[in-house]
Amino acid sequence: MAELEISEPYSPLETFSLPEWEPFGLKVELKREDLSHPFISGNKWRKLKYPLIEASKLGKTKLLTFGGPWSNHILATAAAGAKYGFKTTGIIRGEPITNPVLNLAQLFGMKLHFCSREAYKNKEQLASQYLSENDYLIPEGGDCLAGEKGAGEVLQQLPNNIHLCCSVGTGSTFSGLLKAAVNQQRTIHFHGFAVLKGADYLLPRFESANHTDFSFHTDSHFGGYAKTNPELLNFIAQVASQTGVLVDQVYEGKMLLRLHKLITEGYFKPGTHIVILHNGGLSGLLGLSNS
Secondary structure (H helix, E strand, O other), X not given: OOOOOOOOOOOOEEEOOOHHHHHHOOEEEEEOHHHOOOOOOOHHHXXXXXXXXXXXXXXXXXXXXXXXXXXHHHHXXXXXXXXXXXXXXXXXXXXXXXXXXXXXXXXXXXXXXXXXXXXXXXXXXXXXXXXXXXXEEOOHHHOOHHHHHHHHHHHHHOOOOEEEEEEEOOOHHHHHHHHHHHHOOOXXXXXXXXXXXXXXXXXXXHXXXXXXXXXXXXXXXXXXXXXXOHXXXXXXXXXXXXXXXXXXXXXXXXXXXXXXXXXXXXXXXXXXXXXXXXXXXXXXXXXXXXX
């Protein structure tokens, strides 16, 4: 069987700035991972690449994965399955509901199974209920070694001697970047911006990558995972109106607002080259109508 071919996504590097940044003498660019695909967007494209290739090699015809009711990963897996010829099943945390994200996942052919939050904690048991010999299991958020490998490939398109900024949820993308920097012997200072409260538990994982040149900002969660406030929503509207770039309120908006505060507080030396990873997640904006 021929190996599944997944082409490199479209992801340009663009100059990016807000008016308040101009006095600080920085070079700032935005890596537009969000443009890779309307639904298999950003780091989701990269984290699904090698699991899909592995599933194809093993002759699997179905994908099984997990996620919350507004999960970018659920939608991306559904779209990727349809694009590359897999049937898909999503185990969704919480009571049965309908929303635009789940409706789109179903439109791509994904079968949804809802489970209680308590049952969701034991994903191994859940998987055993639905996993067949034709299924390939993808962890929630693509959080696996294969997902990390794909996430780290973005460094091949970036220069050395930069400060690279990335939002952090499960930590798999950031971990993949750190590991890739070691393997590629890159000179990059990484900034991870946690979007959930109490993310310090991720530090040992990042330290184990053996790339010590990173900063982990744990004060960028704005109250907790998927929590918002007027300051964050107003900033997202400011970025959209001043740059034409959309960011979501769950991941990229939080990262960008914390970075904005660092820049305007003089955290970076003049002349610093900053690259911001825009890892997609724009389907999260659909949730604002229910906020």
